[in-house]
Amino acid sequence: MTEYKIRAGEYTATIAAHAGALRELRHRERDLIVPFPEGGPIPDYRGIVAAPWPNRIADGRYTFDGAEYEVPVNETDRGCALHGLVFPLDWTLESLDESSVTLSCSPEPTAGYPHELRVAVEYRLAEDGLHSAVTAENLGGTAAPYGVCPHPYLVAGPSPLNEWVLEIPAGTFLEVTPDRLLPKEMRSVDGHEFDFRAPRAIGGTEIDHAFTDIAFDGGGQARxxxxxxGGTGVGMAWDRTCQWLQIHTADKQPPFPNRLGLAVEPMTCPPDAFNSGVDLIRLEPGAMHSASWRIFAT
Incomplete structure (x- = not known):
């Protein structure tokens, strides 16, 4: 597997050409994300770019501009199309220097998504962490539905995830069906176990939900x-481009490793947005869309 190593200050990162994925991110040799092995498959979509949709499309079916489409179902146990079309691809190197790398891909138009997109991701290390940006350009002649998110699993330190202290600046979460994790209704976090607006230990709480009503600071950033x-930590910051946030405590049944890290995914739209239309981006011919985020040690 082709991969690229970058560094700046006390940070190092390794990016795989396959899926344009962030394979490793370290600060002073401490893992800030759950890595995946070099040259092998990517477990649990670790570090991928999810585009042109994040999360799920129910049954792989949706309607856009009056036409019905069907994309392959790759989450067979839940009957959903998961995490878009670009993660199976090998991305092309566009630029590389000591502290940054840019990769791109152009998924082939299909009957289920008959649009010509170019998607590029830039990873850039600086003194304040890893800056990532995904830019999509519609090279075709018709408008395309679009959404995006990253998929890192953050690692706060060596203690079990249950002991980590979590802060989520969100007032509402999307309740989902227990069997397929598809949207049901919006609910306030007030009085709910998902209220992490004040920092507290995760404990045994299991989360695989989207949050919104996110509190952005005066500079337009949320964290x-x-x-x-033990004193170490990790954070993720993003701007108002992503009004949604998926959090997942990576719960697994034996024999799979359980709760290795915390998936933190700033999203431009919620799950199944290709059907609901909520915050779905309409990418017109010739138009571009960019979203960015930053992972940093604390």
């Missing part, structure tokens, strides 16, 4: 912070 009781 999720995760801290290990």
């Amino acid at each position: 999720v912070l995760v801290r290990d009781p």
